[in-house]
Amino acid sequence: MDQKKIFGLNPEALYVRIITWIVREITGLVFIFSGITKAIDPWGTLYKIQDYLGVMGLDIWPSIVKIGAFLLCAVEFIIGIMLCFGSFRRTAAWGATAIMCFMLPLTLWIAIANPVADCGCFGDAFIISNWATFWKNVVLFIAVIWLSLFNRFAGWLIAPYLQWIALVVTSIFVAGVEGAGYFYQPLVDFRPYPIGTMIGKEVESDEPEYRFIYEKDGQKKEFAETDELPDEESGWVFVDRVPVSDPGIDTRVEVRDENSLRLWDPEIDEDVTEDALSADTDRLLLVMPELDKVSIASTWKINSLFDWATSHDIDMIAIVAGSQQEIDNWKDLSMPEYPIYWAEDTVLKELVRGNPAIVFTQDGIIRWKSTLRSMNIDDFMAPETGEDPMSFAHNGRLILLNASALYLSIMACLIGLSFFFRMRVIRQKLIHGDKVHREESSSPDTPAQ
Numbered sequence: 001m002d003q004k005k006i007f008g009l010n011p012e013a014l015y016v017r018i019i020t021w022i023v024r025e026i027t028g029l030v031f032i033f034s035g036i037t038k039a040i041d042p043w044g045t046l047y048k049i050q051d052y053l054g055v056m057g058l059d060i061w062p063s064i065v066k067i068g069a070f071l072l073c074a075v076e077f078i079i080g081i082m083l084c085f086g087s088f089r090r091t092a093a094w095g096a097t098a099i100m101c102f103m104l105p106l107t108l109w110i111a112i113a114n115p116v117a118d119c120g121c122f123g124d125a126f127i128i129s130n131w132a133t134f135w136k137n138v139v140l141f142i143a144v145i146w147l148s149l150f151n152r153f154a155g156w157l158i159a160p161y162l163q164w165i166a167l168v169v170t171s172i173f174v175a176g177v178e179g180a181g182y183f184y185q186p187l188v189d190f191r192p193y194p195i196g197t198m199i200g201k202e203v204e205s206d207e208p209e210y211r212f213i214y215e216k217d218g219q220k221k222e223f224a225e226t227d228e229l230p231d232e233e234s235g236w237v238f239v240d241r242v243p244v245s246d247p248g249i250d251t252r253v254e255v256r257d258e259n260s261l262r263l264w265d266p267e268i269d270e271d272v273t274e275d276a277l278s279a280d281t282d283r284l285l286l287v288m289p290e291l292d293k294v295s296i297a298s299t300w301k302i303n304s305l306f307d308w309a310t311s312h313d314i315d316m317i318a319i320v321a322g323s324q325q326e327i328d329n330w331k332d333l334s335m336p337e338y339p340i341y342w343a344e345d346t347v348l349k350e351l352v353r354g355n356p357a358i359v360f361t362q363d364g365i366i367r368w369k370s371t372l373r374s375m376n377i378d379d380f381m382a383p384e385t386g387e388d389p390m391s392f393a394h395n396g397r398l399i400l401l402n403a404s405a406l407y408l409s410i411m412a413c414l415i416g417l418s419f420f421f422r423m424r425v426i427r428q429k430l431i432h433g434d435k436v437h438r439e440e441s442s443s444p445d446t447p448a449q
Contacts, residue, residue, distance in 0.1 A: 073174070
């Protein structure tokens with residue numbers, strides 16, 4: 001009987017199945033890596049999507065954008081897992097194809113127009129150029145087209161009647177990783193200021209100068225450090241910061257070092273980084289990269305944290321990104337006793353996720369980070385509040401390692417059960433088949449051989 005062929009290929013052929021397995025595993029691993037690196041840092045994914053929408057001039061309800069960022073990370077990871085384990089073979093292949101049909105033209109536009117320096121396809125974990133991203137997606141597009149045609153003919157690692165469990169467990173795992181990254185901090189910090197980084201070092205005289213690129217109505221304009229930066233409320237959108245260098249150097253590559261965080265006193269308009277971040281004391285940094293979006297309801301908790309810090313000989317300062325009017329409004333509403341300094345919002349978002357967020361430093365070295373909301377204390381001056389500031393620290397890498405071990409153990413159990421039941425079915429077929437053969441051989445109607 002002739003087999004149905006697809007583009008002249010027999011789907012049941014061994015070599016087609018082998019190729020499909022190889023393509024499936026490589027594609028699945030790329031989707032897993034892309035999804036998990038973005039899921040670990042959903043704030044970064046959200047910021048990148050906001051950058052794209054700003055460049056495109058699209059104004060979408062923030063809650064929808066936030067939901068879209070979470071779904072993008074989760075769907076990529078889930079599809080990658082389903083591909084690698086051979087689960088939902090038809091659905092996973094078509095889901096991957098749908099994603100690539102959207103991503104391929106998008107990354108082509110990004111490569112040509114270059115609206116952002118980094119597409120963010122692998123978060124901050126692995127940064128590649130926009131053209132490299134496009135050609136990577138071309139290869140992936142070819143791969144998912146192959147899978148959409150042949151994936152259902154290849155085998156599975158988890159039996160179909162157990163695949164829904166794999167889907168549920170995978171969804172819970174990736175949602176937990178995203179939740180930790182959003183409500184607390186990314187479990188793995190891929191940014192320039194991980195825990196253990198020294199900040200606030202004195203700037204050397206040969207520090208590179210930067211130019212800031214803003215865009216309005218499709219036109220980009222550069223501003224020097226000494227220029228007055230445009231107000232984003234007037235329609236200007238921050239695009240990138242590039243070092244001033246020799247003509248032969250690609251200035252799109254952003255240079256970052258421990259001196260990237262610069263603090264300015266808005267009242268005297270001077271750089272006070274060295275004094276404000278001196279390494280002679282323990283310090284809490286209250287970071288608000290979007291001051292206009294901080295709820296006034298958080299002021300009581302912040303002031304309570306300041307009282308706790310003062311009573312334990314810990315210095316506390318606020319570092320914000322916002323206009324002078326926004327800073328004045330915050331002072332009027334919150335009546336802070338801590339000093340407030342200004343810094344570039346992009347650097348603050350690299351320093352810590354959340355708005356507002358807290359960074360604790362000892363001797364100028366970052367010891368822990370946290371969003372304010374994840375510090376589950378209403379009154380820091382309550383007797384049960386710990387005196388050691390390190391009691392607020394969490395080991396994100398250990399949490400991710402333990403969660404991953406538990407998740408992989410469950411998936412391994414599903415694979416084991418799948419093959420146990422498969423071998424049991426094969427054994428039963430062999431037994432029954434041998435029994436039928438012996439009955440037919442012993443029948444008096446069976447002709448003599």
